[in-house]
Amino acid sequence: MVWLELYSIYISNFFWQGVLLGLFLLPLLYKSSLQVWVYCRTLGKQRTQAIEKRAEKGTGSAVFYVSLLVVLLFLVPSWTRLVQGLEVHPFVWVLNYMFTNSDERLLLCAYWIFVICVSIRRFYSISKQSKTERILLRKYYHLVAVLIFSPAVIFQPAFLDLAFGAAFALFLILEMIRVWEVYPLGHTIHQFMNAFTDHRDSEILIISHFSLLLGCALPKWMSSGFNDRPLAPFAGILSLGIGDTMASMIGYKYGVLRWSKTGKKTIEGTAAGITSVLAACSILVTLLASSGYILSQHWLSLSVAVTLSLLLEAYTTQLDNAFIPLVFYSLLCL
Numbered sequence: 001m002v003w004l005e006l007y008s009i010y011i012s013n014f015f016w017q018g019v020l021l022g023l024f025l026l027p028l029l030y031k032s033s034l035q036v037w038v039y040c041r042t043l044g045k046q047r048t049q050a051i052e053k054r055a056e057k058g059t060g061s062a063v064f065y066v067s068l069l070v071v072l073l074f075l076v077p078s079w080t081r082l083v084q085g086l087e088v089h090p091f092v093w094v095l096n097y098m099f100t101n102s103d104e105r106l107l108l109c110a111y112w113i114f115v116i117c118v119s120i121r122r123f124y125s126i127s128k129q130s131k132t133e134r135i136l137l138r139k140y141y142h143l144v145a146v147l148i149f150s151p152a153v154i155f156q157p158a159f160l161d162l163a164f165g166a167a168f169a170l171f172l173i174l175e176m177i178r179v180w181e182v183y184p185l186g187h188t189i190h191q192f193m194n195a196f197t198d199h200r201d202s203e204i205l206i207i208s209h210f211s212l213l214l215g216c217a218l219p220k221w222m223s224s225g226f227n228d229r230p231l232a233p234f235a236g237i238l239s240l241g242i243g244d245t246m247a248s249m250i251g252y253k254y255g256v257l258r259w260s261k262t263g264k265k266t267i268e269g270t271a272a273g274i275t276s277v278l279a280a281c282s283i284l285v286t287l288l289a290s291s292g293y294i295l296s297q298h299w300l301s302l303s304v305a306v307t308l309s310l311l312l313e314a315y316t317t318q319l320d321n322a323f324i325p326l327v328f329y330s331l332l333c334l
Contacts, residue, residue: 019072019076019090019165019169020165020168020169020172021075021079022071022072022075022076022079023071023169023172023173023176025071025075026067026068026071026176027176029067029070029071030063030064030067030176030180033063033066033067034060034063058183060180060182060183061182061183061184064176064177064180064182065182068173072091076090077089077090094162097159097162098159104155104156105156105159108151108152108155108156108159111151112148112163115144115147115148116144116148119140119144122140123137123140123141123192123196124192135248135252136248136249136252137196138196138208139244139245139248139249141196141208141209141212142212142240142241142244142245143241143245145212145213145216145237145240145241146237146241146242149216149220149237149241150234150237150241153220153233153234153237154287154288157220157233160220161220161221164213164216164217164220164221167213168210168213168214168217171209171210171213174189175205175206175210177189178190178193178206179204179205193206193209194206196208196209208321211321211322212240212321214321214322215236215239215240215321215322215324215325216236216237216240216241216325217236218236218322218325218326218329219232219233219234219235219236219325219326219328219329220233220236222329223329229332229333230288231281231284231285231288231302231332232329232332232333234284235325235326235328235329235332236325236328236329238277238280238281238284238306238328239277239309239310239313239324239325239328240321240324240325242273242276242277242280243273243274243276243277243306243309243310243313244273244313244320244321244324246269246272246273246275246276247265247269247270247272247273247310247313247314248269249269249272250268250269250272250273251264251265251266251268251269251270251272252269254268255267255268255269256268259314259315263314263315265313265314265315269314270310270311270313270314273310273313274306274307274310277306277310278302278303278306281302281306301334302332304331305328305331305332305334306328308327308331309324309327309328309331312324312327
């Protein structure tokens with residue numbers, strides 16, 4: 001069973017490399033096809049401005065979806081066949097992996113779908129309430145990340161590697177649809193995501209959800225099958241989902257003593273973040289011990305790693321979602 005899991009990780013890595021490579025090529029294919037269509041359209045008859053605008057919107061959306069299908073159904077299989085020699089279609093392989101001797105994986109998928117559906121409905125309702133501060137709205141995402149990823153790291157770590165790649169690919173597709181206002185989802189996605197942006201997001205791109213996903217995924221990817229520190233794969237979940245969330249919420253509601261005169265981070269918030277991460281670690285150690293893991297790290301070194309990471313979070317203002325988990329992961333591996 002161990003070699004089967006390692007082989008699944010090996011194949012899934014190549015698979016998602018192909019998917020991401022194809023999605024990065026998608027804008028080139030989409031824009032090129034759109035330019036060809038615009039050129040062909042100029043050779044035709046002139047139409048009224050309203051009809052022209054509707055036709056352009058509908059055709060542009062059709063070109064995008066066709067380009068997406070070409071990438072997923074043809075370019076990605078070509079990549080996996082060229083690099084890995086995988087004869088079966090990669091999406092067929094994914095379905096076989098999910099449905100073959102996989103009651104636990106199917107239950108996990110059902111749990112994810114339930115959490116995501118409930119969260120989206122709740123987020124949409126909360127985002128309409130002007131009284132709710134945006135910083136608190138953003139931290140709800142972090143709590144959802146804890147609910148989604150924690151059970152998978154413990155019970156289905158190999159499947160989670162595959163799921164992280166799928167989530168990143170889905171985020172890329174949704175961001176393209178939002179930026180290019182692809183009908184019919186572009187405007188709806190933009191309205192939903194715009195409620196959770198902050199100063200780190202540009203006027204064009206929204207990267208907060210990418211950095212949160214990468215912050216949780218990178219420690220897991222780097223520790224897959226090679227790390228003897230059982231808490232290391234949880235570095236992103238602990239530092240972002242627990243530490244950063246509690247530091248922001250407690251600091252915002254009860255914080256008085258600020259780390260600097262110009263900053264918003266408070267000593268009370270940092271203390272709450274450190275305490276919450278250590279409490280979560282104590283619960284995780286118990287759960288991991290029941291699964292057969294042995295904690296090879298002393299509590300003193302763990303406390304130092306947590307404290308240094310949360311202190312760094314207090315002084316970091318740019319893309320801390322992607323940076324802090326890597327620092328925490330490195331400290332856990334020392």
